[in-house]
Amino acid sequence: DGGITQSPKYLFRKEGQNVTLSCEQNLNHDAMYWYRQDPGQGLRLIYYSQIVNDFQKGDIAEGYSVSREKKESFPLTVTSAQKNPTAFYLCASKTGPLEAFFGQGTRLTVV
């Protein structure tokens, strides 16, 4: 089945630690996205990529980094510079003027 897979579903981070969230799609989509969701804030764009080896910052990129070495994969690293990383993170992909498909999300908590 084609789809977009995020892992892990739950992730705990200690203060000062970097963590990486995985996002893989087998839909052959060109564009991939990372969003952060906090209560009442909607979906805020962190980074997006339209092609391999290229990506752009979204509205809240500070404290995050990404890579796009393969079309199928778009991992997000939450660095120690992100002071309030506790949130629900959603990855999405799309191609052309068509709808975006979302993964099931990763809930990140700082402990």
Next chain:
Amino acid sequence: QQPVQSPQAVILREGEDAVINCSSSKALYSVHWYRQKHGEAPVFLMILLKGGEQKGHEKISASFNEKKQQSSLYLTASQLSYSGTYFCGTETPEGSQGNLIFGKGTKLSVKP
């Protein structure tokens, strides 16, 4: 840069209708509509493109006023399953097919 959605929340009885609005300060290439249940991934409802093309589910209707940079989602004869948070997402001509920005959402509750 987020599009503005209104209302923020709405409560309906089964069978009632609702309209959710989305407006942008920028010229738009497309408007997307999604519904999200708590803790789940957003689910696609409708996409409206500049020029009038629409793609989506048969039971969902929406409008897109390109000049006013606004879109509205029409929910008729609501069912309990319509409950959730509705998000509009917008793409601008400059970032077409790339920069998909979402609003803060409209929480819809349908009561029996």
